[in-house]
Amino acid sequence: MLEERIKLKDISHVLLDMDGTLLDKYFDDYFWEHLLPEKYAEKNNISFGRAKEKLMKKYKMHEGTLNWTDIDFWSREVDLDVPALKEQITHLIEVHPHVEDFLKMLKRHKKKIFLVTNAHYKVLDIKMKKTRIGEFFDSAITSFEIGYPKEMIEFWGKIQERLGFEKEKTLFIDDTEAVLKTAKRYGIKYIVHKIHASSKSSTEKEPTGEFTVISDFRELTPPEDKL
Numbered sequence: 001m002l003e004e005r006i007k008l009k010d011i012s013h014v015l016l017d018m019d020g021t022l023l024d025k026y027f028d029d030y031f032w033e034h035l036l037p038e039k040y041a042e043k044n045n046i047s048f049g050r051a052k053e054k055l056m057k058k059y060k061m062h063e064g065t066l067n068w069t070d071i072d073f074w075s076r077e078v079d080l081d082v083p084a085l086k087e088q089i090t091h092l093i094e095v096h097p098h099v100e101d102f103l104k105m106l107k108r109h110k111k112k113i114f115l116v117t118n119a120h121y122k123v124l125d126i127k128m129k130k131t132r133i134g135e136f137f138d139s140a141i142t143s144f145e146i147g148y149p150k151e152m153i154e155f156w157g158k159i160q161e162r163l164g165f166e167k168e169k170t171l172f173i174d175d176t177e178a179v180l181k182t183a184k185r186y187g188i189k190y191i192v193h194k195i196h197a198s199s200k201s202s203t204e205k206e207p208t209g210e211f212t213v214i215s216d217f218r219e220l221t222p223p224e225d226k227l
Contacts, residue, residue, distance in 0.1 A: 006171065006190050006212065006220070013165035014106055015188075017150075018117040020175035020197030022099050023127060027092040029198055032059065035085060040078050064151045064178065066143060069118045083122050093130040094199070102217040103136040114163060115140040116172075118149050118179075139163075150179045156186035173214075180211050192220070 019028050033052070041051035058077060062068045071082040106113050115137045117124060121144055128134035141159055148155040160167075171190040172183050175197040184191055193211040207213050214220060 006192065008106075008109065008111070008171075008220075010169065011111065011171045011190060012169040013112045013114065013163065013171070015114050015116045015159075015165075015170060015172040017174035017176070017179070017194075018115055018119055018124070018127065021173055021194045022096060022115075022133060023131070024094040024096055025175070025198040026200045027089065027094070029201060030092055031086060031089060035089060036074075036078065036080070036082070039080055039085060043078075043080060064149060066118075066147075066149055068149070069120050069123070070144070071120045071122055083126075086123065086126060090126060090130050093127055095131050095133060096194075096199075096217065098217040098221065100133065100136075102221050103133060105221050107136055112163075112165070113137050114159075116150065116159060117141070118143045120144060150174070150176075151182055153182055153186055156183060156188070173220075177205075177208060177211070184211075 016022055019025055032055075037048055037052035037055050040055060041048045044051065046054075055078070059068070062073075067073045071086070075082040103113065113136055115124075115134075117140070119127070119142060121142050124140060124142060128140075134140070141162070143149045143155060146155050146158045148158065150156075167187040168189045170188050171192065172180070172188045173192040173194055174180050174183070175194045177193060180191050180193055191211050193207055193213045194215075195207055195213055196215045
């Protein structure tokens, strides 16, 4: 049973990723794979296919770095106003099912809750304005503040200094296995892989089995007498 492996009564700090974990990643996928290539094609008078091919190569070059989610960097790289383009499709920003119930339960049981994200602070602002989940967090930490992406071990040392959590009493949930592996290497005791990051993607990788997996936050919201 999942609640037997992860006893929330033994956890003091909960660290939560944003995109794909708490929020539906469809917004991000649509932006990077459809809207930005479309606008890039129009600007450069090339086909959508050619634009997408060029952008995918650029994305790959910066994956796993601070540049990857730095929308100011991408604005310069493609010569388009990326924040303004994101604002055009904020109607696509959605919270995954049962996330708010999970966050309310954590607050009820006085857990320390922190959002830890690679997202740029401008994107964080856009998404917190569109959703109401910001009120549940004690604080939100972006990789830009820390100076390292979550894929790097240095990120974890820095946020432990800032947040003061104990590794053996901390739960971390993310949809990216590369990030989960780094958190595990750092020594975070309770690690959960949130699958089905996008409600509309049919191409997600199968989990490796290294981590406890959930597809819905109901699986981590046991009856109160089990906490």
